[in-house]
Amino acid sequence: MSKYTTQFKLSVVQQYLTGEAGIKTITNQHGIEQAMFRRWVRSFRQHGESGLAPKYSHYNAAFKLSVLQHMWDNHLSQQETNAYFDIRSPACLSQWSAQYDAGGVAALEPAPKGRKKSPMPIAENNTAPTLVDDETRSREELIAENKRLRLEVAYIKKYNALVQAKAQLAQQKQRK
Numbered sequence: 001m002s003k004y005t006t007q008f009k010l011s012v013v014q015q016y017l018t019g020e021a022g023i024k025t026i027t028n029q030h031g032i033e034q035a036m037f038r039r040w041v042r043s044f045r046q047h048g049e050s051g052l053a054p055k056y057s058h059y060n061a062a063f064k065l066s067v068l069q070h071m072w073d074n075h076l077s078q079q080e081t082n083a084y085f086d087i088r089s090p091a092c093l094s095q096w097s098a099q100y101d102a103g104g105v106a107a108l109e110p111a112p113k114g115r116k117k118s119p120m121p122i123a124e125n126n127t128a129p130t131l132v133d134d135e136t137r138s139r140e141e142l143i144a145e146n147k148r149l150r151l152e153v154a155y156i157k158k159y160n161a162l163v164q165a166k167a168q169l170a171q172q173k174q175r176k
Contacts, residue, residue, distance in 0.1 A: 004032075009052040012037070013044045039090065042083040055088050061108040064096045 016026055016037075027034050043051035059067075071081040071093065078093040087093070099107040134142065 006049070006053045009040050010044075010049060013040050013052065016041060017044075035090075039079070039082070042079065043086065043088075046083045047086050051083075051086060055086065057087075058110060060110070061105055064108040065100070065105055067093070068096055068100060 012026055012030060012032070015021060016023065021029070023034055023037060026032070027037050040052060067081060067085050067087070070076070070084075071078070076084070079090070081087070081093055082090060096108060
């Protein structure tokens with residue numbers, strides 16, 4: 001939602017255009033930034049009342065490129081180009097220009113909204129391992145299983161030691 005209503009913007013701009021007061025007087029009287037007020041005046045002169053109404057636009061890459069090309073060909077400032085094309089955000093053109101310089105036309109494409117979709121993980125076959133006699137397994141398989149089991153036991157022992165140490169510290173703090 002806009003901080004200022006369209007009716008308020010229209011009345012303030014008309015007050016300026018009729019010559020009742022200057023920019024400094026009007027902006028100080030209403031607590032408006034001068035740069036924003038100048039944008040309102042420029043937009044009103046270019047597009048009338050519709051230039052002061054709220055506008056929510058999304059621009060495609062072709063439109064962005066045509067706006068930049070028009071600005072470069074006619075040697076217009078960003079503010080003049082914003083007013084000419086009724087682009088309300090003062091930072092749009094500088095962003096579009098930087099994107100174009102960095103990646104060309106492809107960089108002007110709108111970014112997809114929302115979270116990135118990650119591919120579903122491929123489900124591994126989590127079936128229970130078939131019981132195989134130790135005699136039929138190879139020596140390497142037995143050694144690998146032995147290592148894995150030793151790591152599991154070491155992990156559990158380390159975890160239990162940490163839990164006991166934490167409990168002892170808590171008891172010592174309670175005693176003090």
